[in-house]
Amino acid sequence: MQRKSLDVWVGMFVLLGAAAILFLAMKAGNLSSFSLTPTYQVISKFDNIGGLKPQAPVKSAGVVVGRVADIRFDDKTFQASVVLNLDSAYQFPKDSSLKILTSGLLGEQYIGISPGGDVKNLANGDKVTSTQSAIVLEDLISQFLYSKAADGGANGSGGNNGSNGSSNSSNSGSGSSNSGSGSK
Amino acid sequence: MINAIGSLGFAVRTWLANLGYATRMFVRMLSLSFGLLRRPRLITDQIHFIGNYSLVIIAVSGLFVGFVLGLQGYYTLNKYGSEQALGLLVALSLTRELGPVVTALLFAGRAGTSLTAEIGLMKAGEQLAAMEMMAVNPLQRVIGPRFWAGVIAMPILAAIFSAVGILGGYIVGVRLIGVDEGAFWSQMQGGVDVVKDVLNGVLKSVVFGFAVTFIALYQGYESQPTPEGVSRATTRTVVIASLTVLWLDFLLTALMFN
Numbered sequence: 001m002q003r004k005s006l007d008v009w010v011g012m013f014v015l016l017g018a019a020a021i022l023f024l025a026m027k028a029g030n031l032s033s034f035s036l037t038p039t040y041q042v043i044s045k046f047d048n049i050g051g052l053k054p055q056a057p058v059k060s061a062g063v064v065v066g067r068v069a070d071i072r073f074d075d076k077t078f079q080a081s082v083v084l085n086l087d088s089a090y091q092f093p094k095d096s097s098l099k100i101l102t103s104g105l106l107g108e109q110y111i112g113i114s115p116g117g118d119v120k121n122l123a124n125g126d127k128v129t130s131t132q133s134a135i136v137l138e139d140l141i142s143q144f145l146y147s148k149a150a151d152g153g154a155n156g157s158g159g160n161n162g163s164n165g166s167s168n169s170s171n172s173g174s175g176s177s178n179s180g181s182g183s184k
Numbered sequence: 185m186i187n188a189i190g191s192l193g194f195a196v197r198t199w200l201a202n203l204g205y206a207t208r209m210f211v212r213m214l215s216l217s218f219g220l221l222r223r224p225r226l227i228t229d230q231i232h233f234i235g236n237y238s239l240v241i242i243a244v245s246g247l248f249v250g251f252v253l254g255l256q257g258y259y260t261l262n263k264y265g266s267e268q269a270l271g272l273l274v275a276l277s278l279t280r281e282l283g284p285v286v287t288a289l290l291f292a293g294r295a296g297t298s299l300t301a302e303i304g305l306m307k308a309g310e311q312l313a314a315m316e317m318m319a320v321n322p323l324q325r326v327i328g329p330r331f332w333a334g335v336i337a338m339p340i341l342a343a344i345f346s347a348v349g350i351l352g353g354y355i356v357g358v359r360l361i362g363v364d365e366g367a368f369w370s371q372m373q374g375g376v377d378v379v380k381d382v383l384n385g386v387l388k389s390v391v392f393g394f395a396v397t398f399i400a401l402y403q404g405y406e407s408q409p410t411p412e413g414v415s416r417a418t419t420r421t422v423v424i425a426s427l428t429v430l431w432l433d434f435l436l437t438a439l440m441f442n
Binding site: 006007010013014016017018019021023024025027028029030108115 | 228231232235236239275279315318326337339340341343344346347350352372373374376377381382385386
């Protein structure tokens with residue numbers, strides 16, 4: 001009798017451990033997001049992928065329709081070649097375009113699919129040519145500064161006060177962007 | 185001067201001899217372990233003694249470590265306005281580091297010492313010698329089952345520690361402080377990889393189980409058969425096992441998560 005009750009306790013102990021590992025895998029880890037549904041692969045080229053990582057979601061209209069399988073650098077075209085695994089349940093026209101987007105201001109990056117108007121759908125191994133790179137904050141700031149400077153140059157002969165004001169504001173802008181990149 | 189060099193040489197020689205003897209004992213124990221497959225009862229008994237009795241201290245420690253991680257993590261993350269990442273911080277620190285390491289340290293203190301003392305006293309009472317007289321190999325009958333029980337119990341305990349710790353972080357972070365519940369879990373699931381984080385943590389705890397249990401058994405088996413010798417062996421178990429766990433952890437972390 002003694003023996004039997006002891007076995008029950010050991011069995012409960014082992015079961016508890018299995019439950020803990022299951023909890024870690026399903027609730028804390030990403031096992032539940034692994035899908036066994038059939039997928040098809042689509043290859044795309046990006047000029048700049050920013051902070052995109054493998055396993056990042058592919059979304060259309062905000063719904064996850066696939067995941068990034070692999071990211072490699074192509075030294076023929078000097079572009080990033082990104083392989084996507086799209087869910088077979090969802091079909092997209094052949095001329096759909098891909099965009100690298102950011103969820104929230106500082107959130108993770110994902111790929112958005114905007115469907116096109118072609119009659120044929122994307123199939124396994126197809127290449128998507130219409131892509132839009134990730135927005136790099138430094139490029140954005142320098143673009144903004146150039147456009148400001150161009151504005152200042154155009155207005156230079158006219159109202160001096162106004163152009164001074166705008167160049168001052170752009171200077172302060174560049175100052176803050178420098179300090180921002182320094183603290184990273 | 186000559187004396188100092190001589191004693192240093194003697195110390196190194198003794199250390200090497202101990203290491204060699206321990207290795208020989210380990211290999212013999214492993215080669216005798218196949219006989220245990222016919223008597224799994226012996227291992228079950230030891231799992232009950234080592235695992236079930238350590239359960240409460242492991243679970244309670246895990247809960248409080250989770251509480252503290254929740255509080256401290258919130259304090260730091262709040263400075264950067266990213267307290268939603270609290271779940272990720274708690275889960276990663278527990279599955280990768282704290283779960284296996286703290287469990288191994290507690291395991292050395294809770295189960296390792298009792299193993300050393302038990303075997304040391306068996307030796308002092310000449311029970312091991314009596315077994316040999318009856319043609320029963322104590323390495324197979326006494327050491328083997330305890331070793332495998334420790335190796336099996338350790339990852340289970342570490343997994344329970346991590347799971348309870350995450351629940352503790354959830355209680356403090358979400359219930360008490362008020363971090364958004366959806367963000368807590370979704371950031372955790374987005375950032376914790378099953379293979380890279382959870383499985384490597386389990387692997388770590390298996391290695392720690394091997395190390396701690398074997399050190400405890402070796403110290404007991406090799407203790408001086410006197411009350412003083414057993415007490416010294418018990419102390420050595422805790423010291424050596426804790427240090428081994430910490431440097432092994434560094435080594436494994438460097439290998440796994442480079």
